[in-house]
Structure formats: structure tokens, C-alpha cells
Amino acid sequence: MTATPTSDETPSVSIADEDYGALRAAAAVWAGTSVLITDRRGRVLIERVGYRDTCLLPGGAVDKGESPAHAAARELREELGITMSLDRGLAVDWVSAAGVEARPALRFPGEVLHVFDGGTWGDEEIAAIRPRAGEIEAVEFVEPARLPELMSPDNARRALSALRARVNAAGPALLEDGLPITPTVLDRAGILRAARARHHFPFHTGPVPEHLAVCQAWGWLFAPDGRVLVLLEPDTGAACLPGGTPEPQDSGDPQATLRREALEEAAARFDEPLLLGHLTDPGEPHIRLRYAAALTRLGFPPVDPATGRTHLRILATPEQALELFDWGEPAAEQLAAVHQARTRLAIPRALPQPVTELADDAFILW
Template structure:
């Protein structure tokens, strides 16, 4: 009944009864921050040691959720920042087993906001409140998730996926997606921080020095709209480019990249062109005892994508996504070298083939049955 309705409630519920019948919920707000490497900022609260949280807390009466998020960041981090956009909303039911009857919990609507990327100068200004927050950490998403309560883990990952997807906020109920959800959420994609890649250099257009072995080769496979194919590993939700190890019977790194793309992703490619390489100076990325080596990168155009099938080597059936190169770099977690590589791949494809620069957009899952004849 509207507040300004002054009619006597003939056959209707009395206003006071109607008010009592409405659901009463708490409000909560949290903020997702990352650093330049894509690691998530999490807090270790003194009142719940060992179970990490995003910065945030309860929304006060008559306070807007975005204002509550800003206030909580000021109280918990000592930072005065604005929130950029809403990433996720989670409706938590009164009977949620993770909350039980704590403080007469009536249910809660939690909003998760995008705080953006914190620079080193921002991080240096963080000040924690005594007796409430014992420490803060920047952790890879998968590592942070393992140290959070299940509902908060799902909420954090949903917000991170929504930030990368750039297609509006995720809608959750008790931490779970409502309906089918978008592709990144549906496939449980976990943006990664690739170990060892954060400090290695990208060498565009350059050939590896004589005597430097090329251990692996990957390919940026472009569709006509400028999107690229990435693979989702069902074991951990991590994303990789098509490609892999250069075998002794491969006719060089390019042949290895094309073979791996066919085996892993059922990709038929043409016009493959050398793009550059990443230098692994001490073999730390590839594995102990390997020694210095190069990781080659190629670009190619997609002819078609066949039906998904288990990879010959691993017997894993990867899910396949079409994303913009920018989003691919965010999912791959290769650090600055990955960002530079994605930009160079997109620019080279545009110059060489006239392929447009794809803006970030909602990731598209390639059907298991494949997509034939992508070229116009």
C-alpha cells in the first residue's frame, strides 16, 4: 500500500499489518580492490582470525549502500576513495547455514562495489583500525578464495568476474548465481596470477637469440570481430591461450602452436604469424633445471572451431571462450608482459588483416558442438 494512500482498507490489509508483513533485512556493502598485478585486497579481522574478508561491513539506517561502502573503506583502511560501479548483489536468506542465528540474523542484501586498482602510493597510506583488523594482504584470487568463508569466496569471485566481463553486476542468492549466469560465472572461471611471469620480459617481433631454446609456443587466435579464443581448465577454472610444449617431432614452434590449438581447442587456423617471445632467463617458469628458454607467441585467424574433445595429452576437455584481447590479458594473469602482448597482438592483427580492435564485452562461451566457418 503506498505511503500516501489514505483510504480505509476495505478488504485490504491494514497499514500496520502490511508493514509487519514485509521482509526485514540487514544491509551490507563490500569493496573489491586489486593491485597492479591483479591480486585481491583482503583483510584478516581480529574477531574472525584466519577467515579473510573484503573491506566492508554493515550499511547504516538511511545510508545508501555506495555511501556505506565508502565509509567502511575509510574506517578499515584509512583511505578516502570513491566506488566506481556495482559489481554484484547477494541476497542472503535468513536461514542461511553460514550465518545461523547470529545476532538474530534476519537475512541481508550485500552489495559489492568496484574500488579499482590501488597504486603503491595508495597502499602505503593504508592504516588499519586497532583491535578490529590485524593485517591486510594482496593475494591471487584463488589463494584469497581458499581463505574465505564459502559464501564470501563465491561473492568475491563473482564480483571479480563481473569486473572483467564489463556486462553489469552479478545477481546472487546465498552466494550462488541466479539462473544460468554469464559465461565466466557459469564456468567458475578464476582469474589467475601466473607464477613466474610477473617479472619476465616481452620481446615483440624479435627472434630468440641463437642457441636459446624455444620450449613452448602459444597462439592468439582471432575471429573476424577482433576477439580471441581462450581455454578454461575445468580443474581449477584458470584460463590459458591455445598452445603448449614444442615436441621433438614438431616442425618448429609454429607447428607446435597450431598442433596444440587443434588438439586442445579443435581450432582450425590459417595465416599464422610470429609475434614475439617471452624470455624465461633461468627456467623458473618452465621448471627447475630447465635453464634459459623462450616462450614463442603467434597470431592467427580462425577458420573454424570443431566440437570440443579431450586433449590428446591431458585427456582434459577445455571449455572455450571468445573474449577481447584486453580481457584475455586480465584472465591470463601474465603481468605487464601480458598486457603489452595483448595490445601488440591486437594492433598487429588490425594492421595485417584489418581486424577491428575489439572492446571489452561479455565473454561468449563457444558451444561444445563448435562454430563452423567463422570467416566471412
């Protein structure tokens, strides 16, 4: 008599196909898909549905004999009236019964759920949305930080993990109950769980108005590979560029403000900065300056005297950095100025790649 192998063993030649098939069928799990879509401001598309009190990403169950990618495209067509192919995965999640708090009557066996990248939609794609009558009550784009408020805990965890995987550009993330098996610095910092600062201020590349006071000086500080230094708050994951507000010791010099703040926040030093332009705050008598410069030295991460905390420091492409902010339509103009300055600084354009954390014990000299 031949012993029956467990489900994780390779079947021996002595087990019949019928027996092996029955064994695997007994261990079957559900399969599902969802699609992560954002608008140009980085807000996430969610659906309000009539059959539950929390919101969902577009998606649903994979039908018998159907691939996850085809299922995701079908669900997008059925739910939103949008026809498109989905060929980029963001995450694969193992969903346990405990992770979803499944009702016993469902006899939920677990699920493998694929999250696909639906891309960034502009006005034309958004205007083409036709929600399925009787199922989809409303469709809206919301700040990532609102997902835990609007979705069930498991769906919110999965959506945020998939969004971080998209920002990180390292390929699909493997999740268990919505959390990555191998967290990146973006996961550990919890980026996008705190509301991004909303700065939809007009960006100007012309001369700086002399009659307006400077209230802020921030810098796009370039590493030699074309990536820029971004700081993450250790407790919220909120992102910012090096820089800050003028102090009396700066003697009215915005570049002195930028150098002092970059040193205090990140132990960063840099070459002569180039002025990119300024932001105006409608109704306020001040401006915010933006510079670009080449990093020359990065020391051990300091404790910021303004906050008493030590920032996490990452290198990200300028495009990745913008996904961490909510700067509205003027962000595109600022990004164009950033790349013009990068060219003037003879720094190459950064290739798409995962962000890099600058370790606590790192001491980098360029």
C-alpha cells in the same frame, strides 16, 4: 473485515499505512556492503581483522537511512583511510541464515549484501592505505584461488562470484548465498578457483635468439570482432592460450607446433601468424614464442590427446584474457604487442562485452 495481505501482495486501499508498515517491518532484513579491489596483478585486497579468525573484503553494515553506495564509501574511508566514490556494482547477494551458519543468538533475519567495484589499485593507491587502528590488523593482496582458504565459505563464494562478474563485464550478478542465480560459463568453469600459473617472464619484441631452444609456442588467435580464443580446463577452470610444446613431428618449426596444438586442443585453424615476440626464462636455455593470427575455422571441440580432456572454449577480449593469467608487469608489454599485431591483421579492437562460450555443437567458419 478486510483480510491482511501477505508480504508479497500489493496492499489494497483498505489497509492502513500503519498496518502495512508494521507488516513490512516484520519482514525486514539486514543490508550490507563490501568492496572488491584488485592490484595490477589481479590479486584481491583482503583485511585481517581482530574480531574474527577469517579475512574480509572492506565493507560493513548499511546504516539507517544510508544508501549501499554511500555505506561502501564510508566503510572504505573508515577502514582503509581511502576516500573514493563507488558507482559500479558487481553483485547483489541474498544471504540466508543457513548460508552464513548464523549463531541463533544473532537472530539473523537474512541480508541483502551489495558488492561494489573498487577498481584496480596501483602503487600510489596502495601506499595511501591507512588501516583503522584497533580493527584492521593487516591488509594484503592475495591470489583469488586463496580466498576459500582465508575467508569464510560464504564470503569466499561471494567474492569469487563478484570477481567473475567483473571479468565478464555483463553487469551486476544476482546471487543467492554467494552463488549466481544464472551462472555464466566463467562461473560454471570455476575460473580463478585454481591458482593461476605464475609466469613473470620478461617479454621481448626483438629478433629471436638463435642459440636458445623454443620450449613453447602460444597464439593469440583473433575472431573477426577482435576477441581471442581462450581455453579453459574443464576440471579446474585454469585458462591458457592455444599452443604448446614442440614435438618431433613439428621438425623444429614453431609455427607447425602452434598449428598442431591449436588443432588438437581446440579444432582451430588460422591464417599466417605474426610473431609478437618471445619470453625468456631467467637461468634456463630456452624461450617461449608468442604469435598472433586471424582464426579461419573452428570445428567441433576435440579431446586433447595430451590430457584426455575436452577444453571449454571461449571468446574474450585480450584484456579479459589477461585477467585469467598471472603474468606480472611484462603482461602490459605483451598486450601492447597483441594490439599492434591486431592492427596489422586489419582486425577491429573488441568492444567491452561478456565472454562467449563456443558451444559443443558449434561449427564456425570465418
